[in-house]
Amino acid sequence: MSDTPIGSGSAENTSSVSPVASSGVSQKGPLGKFLDNVMENNPYFAAGGGLMLLGTGLAVARSGVVRASNLLYRQMIVDLEIQSKDKSYSWFLQWMSNHPHRISKHLSVRTTYIQHDNGSASTKFALVPGPGNHWIRYKGAYIKIKRERSGKMIDITNGSPYEIVTLTTLWRDRHLFNEILDEAKGIALKSTEGKTVIYTSFGPEWRKFGQPKAKRSLPSVVLDEGISRGIIEDVRDFMKNGKWYSDRGIPYRRGYLLYGPPGSGKTSFIQALAGELDYNICILNLSEGHLTDDRLNHLMNNMPERSLLLLEDIDAAFNTRKQSGEHGFHSSVTFSGLLNALDGVTSSEEAITFMTTNHPEKLDAALMRPGRIDYKVYIGDATLYQVEKMFLKFYPGEFELCKQFVDKMHDLDVTVSTAHLQGLFVMNKDQPAKALYMADTLRNQNNFL
Numbered sequence: 001m002s003d004t005p006i007g008s009g010s011a012e013n014t015s016s017v018s019p020v021a022s023s024g025v026s027q028k029g030p031l032g033k034f035l036d037n038v039m040e041n042n043p044y045f046a047a048g049g050g051l052m053l054l055g056t057g058l059a060v061a062r063s064g065v066v067r068a069s070n071l072l073y074r075q076m077i078v079d080l081e082i083q084s085k086d087k088s089y090s091w092f093l094q095w096m097s098n099h100p101h102r103i104s105k106h107l108s109v110r111t112t113y114i115q116h117d118n119g120s121a122s123t124k125f126a127l128v129p130g131p132g133n134h135w136i137r138y139k140g141a142y143i144k145i146k147r148e149r150s151g152k153m154i155d156i157t158n159g160s161p162y163e164i165v166t167l168t169t170l171w172r173d174r175h176l177f178n179e180i181l182d183e184a185k186g187i188a189l190k191s192t193e194g195k196t197v198i199y200t201s202f203g204p205e206w207r208k209f210g211q212p213k214a215k216r217s218l219p220s221v222v223l224d225e226g227i228s229r230g231i232i233e234d235v236r237d238f239m240k241n242g243k244w245y246s247d248r249g250i251p252y253r254r255g256y257l258l259y260g261p262p263g264s265g266k267t268s269f270i271q272a273l274a275g276e277l278d279y280n281i282c283i284l285n286l287s288e289g290h291l292t293d294d295r296l297n298h299l300m301n302n303m304p305e306r307s308l309l310l311l312e313d314i315d316a317a318f319n320t321r322k323q324s325g326e327h328g329f330h331s332s333v334t335f336s337g338l339l340n341a342l343d344g345v346t347s348s349e350e351a352i353t354f355m356t357t358n359h360p361e362k363l364d365a366a367l368m369r370p371g372r373i374d375y376k377v378y379i380g381d382a383t384l385y386q387v388e389k390m391f392l393k394f395y396p397g398e399f400e401l402c403k404q405f406v407d408k409m410h411d412l413d414v415t416v417s418t419a420h421l422q423g424l425f426v427m428n429k430d431q432p433a434k435a436l437y438m439a440d441t442l443r444n445q446n447n448f449l
């Protein structure tokens with residue numbers, strides 16, 4: 001022991017450990033007495049090196065005690081950490097706010113704002129556990145919940161503070177963590193079951209838009225003969241062929257263009273299709289000013305899972321006037337930005353993009369490449385086929401009146417959007433004869449556009 005090099009430590013080392021040594025030595029147990037004895041009889045201890053050696057030894061012994069109690073703590077207690085970037089984070093907060101046995105003094109409010117179709121809005125408040133400590137009792141076990149906000153770290157994707165929730169319970173109750181997460185997930189998914197979640201962009205990230213909507217049924221959108229079936233078959237076929245794409249090293253994506261006049265059911269059809277496929281839908285409107293090329297690219301590469309992408313009014317990217325800064329055109333997605341975004345989508349899952357436009361003549365032929373737009377279909381004003389189907393949808397079983405209505409539309413020979421047709425039927429709810437009588441008014445509908 002005497003030849004150990006530790007004894008020749010520098011003065012700096014000696015001074016840093018000496019307080020430990022002195023405090024340790026002050027309570028003299030058998031070890032202390034033994035050390036006293038050694039010190040007296042060993043010349044090394046006359047020098048500072050001896051003191052340092054002693055200090056090191058005691059420090060090791062002390063940290064041993066600390067480690068032992070940590071070990072004990074770890075044996076009995078188990079933590080679960082949920083970070084705010086994880087999907088289960090909001091599920092858990094929601095679960096917690098519904099949990100009846102909580103003792104918390106810190107609550108946060110989470111407000112959801114819903115804009116209804118008719119333009120009215122309503123607001124809902126949920127009280128979720130705020131930052132701080134909370135205790136709950138779950139299935140007989142006590143669980144401590146700590147919600148922390150990191151002041152320094154910011155989630156770069158959305159600029160919100162980075163948060164962590166830590167659940168702590170006894171080791172023997174650790175299986176409860178899984179049960180809680182399953183329960184929380186169950187509640188979260190139940191609220192969207194049979195519904196379509198609509199996401200829109202909020203700065204650089206996707207946010208849910210309002211509450212999940214009840215799925216719109218596909219047959220409720222009446223397109224011209226065979227169009228709906230054609231699209232659905234194509235999408236389903238594409239979804240089955242992931243292996244074909246990966247075997248050939250082709251990006252697994254497909255683009256659809258629905259073009260035609262407004263009010264023909266393009267948006268409604270895509271939403272109904274998402275519901276039919278059990279997908280959510282992410283909507284970006286290129287004619288709205290806040291999108292930039294970078295943002296479009298980022299959003300398209302960071303889509304929530306199981307979502308269709310809907311790019312509305314893509315002709316806005318081909319508007320040459322906006323680049324010259326003329327008033328009224330703020331959109332800053334450019335043609336090349338759109339192409340880059342379409343080409344750049346890399347996803348392990350299939351990437352399905354729907355695009356709509358009322359002005360196909362503005363689009364550039366470069367869009368019509370495989371992987372950009374693979375399927376293009378015209379969705380036009382109401383045909384007689386659609387008139388008949390829609391009439392019977394609103395007035396089931398009224399075959400005779402339906403025939404008269406179709407004949408009248410034929411004679412009128414006007415172009416009417418399916419949206420206008422729907423307007424007439426809604427106005428004459430349950431009154432097919434009156435709808436027939438009022439069919440003439442459709443002649444003037446175009447004036448309202």
Ligand SMILES: Nc1ncnc2c1ncn2[C@@H]1O[C@H](COP(=O)(O)OP(=O)(O)O)[C@@H](O)[C@H]1O
Nearest residue numbers: 220221222223262263264265266267268418419
């Ligand atoms: N073909 C259609 N079948 C059923 N409803 C339609 C149809 N076309 C339009 N509508 C109705 O008209 C409104 C506008 O339709 P929308 O899907 O937004 O048209 P677009 O996107 O082609 O402009 C919606 O309320 C929709 O229900």
Ligand SMILES: [Mg+2]
Nearest residue numbers: 266267312356
């Ligand atoms: Mg639309």
